[in-house]
Amino acid sequence: EIVLTQSPGTLSLSPGERATLSCRASQSVTSNFLAWFQQKPGQAPRLVIYGASTRATGIPDRFSGSGSGTDFTLTISRLESEDFAVYYCQQYGPSPKTFGQGTKVEIK
Amino acid sequence: EVHLVESGGGLVKPGGSLRLSCAASKLNFSSYSMNWVRQAPGKGLEWVSTITTSGNDKYYADSVKGRFTTSRDNAKNSLYLQMNSLRVEDTAVYYCAAAPIATDAFHFWGQGTMVTVSS
Numbered sequence: 001e002i003v004l005t006q007s008p009g010t011l012s013l014s015p016g017e018r019a020t021l022s023c024r025a026s027q028s029v030t031s032n033f034l035a036w037f038q039q040k041p042g043q044a045p046r047l048v049i050y051g052a053s054t055r056a057t058g059i060p061d062r063f064s065g066s067g068s069g070t071d072f073t074l075t076i077s078r079l080e081s082e083d084f085a086v087y088y089c090q091q092y093g094p095s096p097k098t099f100g101q102g103t104k105v106e107i108k
Numbered sequence: 109e110v111h112l113v114e115s116g117g118g119l120v121k122p123g124g125s126l127r128l129s130c131a132a133s134k135l136n137f138s139s140y141s142m143n144w145v146r147q148a149p150g151k152g153l154e155w156v157s158t159i160t161t162s163g164n165d166k167y168y169a170d171s172v173k174g175r176f177t178t179s180r181d182n183a184k185n186s187l188y189l190q191m192n193s194l195r196v197e198d199t200a201v202y203y204c205a206a207a208p209i210a211t212d213a214f215h216f217w218g219q220g221t222m223v224t225v226s227s
Contacts, residue, residue: 035213037153044203044220045145045153050213057215088153092212095167097143099153 002027002091004100012108019076021103023089028069030093036065036074037088039102045088049074079105110135110216112204117221124194124225130187130204130218137185141207143214144178144189146200146223156202157189161209172198194225 003026013019023034032052037045047056049065052072062077076083084107089100112135116128130142144156157178158167166178177190187204201222205214 033212037214039153044217045214046217047213047215050211050215056213090153090155090214092207092214095155095158096169097155097158099145099155102152 001096002029002093002098004089004091004098006087006089006100006103008103009101010104010106012106013079014108015079015081017079019074019079019083019105021074021087021089021105023067023072023074023100025070025072025091029072029091032068033091033093034065034067034072035090035092037090038083038085039088040085048087050092076105081107110206112206112216112218114202114204114218114221117202117223119224119226120194121227122194122196122225125190125192126194126223128189128191128202128204128221128223130189132185132187132206135185135206135216137206138182139209140216141209141212142178142180142187143205143207144187145203145205145214145217146198147203147220148197148200151200154200158207159187191223194223196225199223199225 007022034052036049039045053065111133159178175193201220203220206216
């Protein structure tokens, strides 16, 4: 089973600042099958990035994903009010399709 | 717009059973592998199960293996999760999520249904 470790646990930033979220895998992720999800309170997760770097439909270009192998990053170039949420990474290669524990991006 | 709607959640006693359903619309259902993901109150996301497009292959998290069974009916655009021998730790919101065969990523999610296991 691939274990995903996200850091930091909480990121306190102001609108307009840059957010950098990390996801580290315990072993190499197959074919870069790494996704990022955004979740707001009381809502279902929303796909942000898949294939490590491809933005999902409707996701603004201030969101970008990078990385390969075991180290991945989600960057939000300039935070807007609607971006404050919890972000999860997930590897969706061979099962089990594990999730990281989440990073909360909160308003400073 | 793709729509996934879960139903069947509720309160059940430990050891009991429940069957969840997920109805899909505006989706070429048979071209998507389907997944169940759960989230315990105040906790993170946990993958539960995946079923391939044909339904021939099914995968389960160790925490539910032998107790939960996933199935699908492509003619009815529906996904199911039969949950037996429920435990207190199965208490969670259960989401269904659709992954197109082109990408395998979980592009579409339902709003979730709450399952509470308590005596």
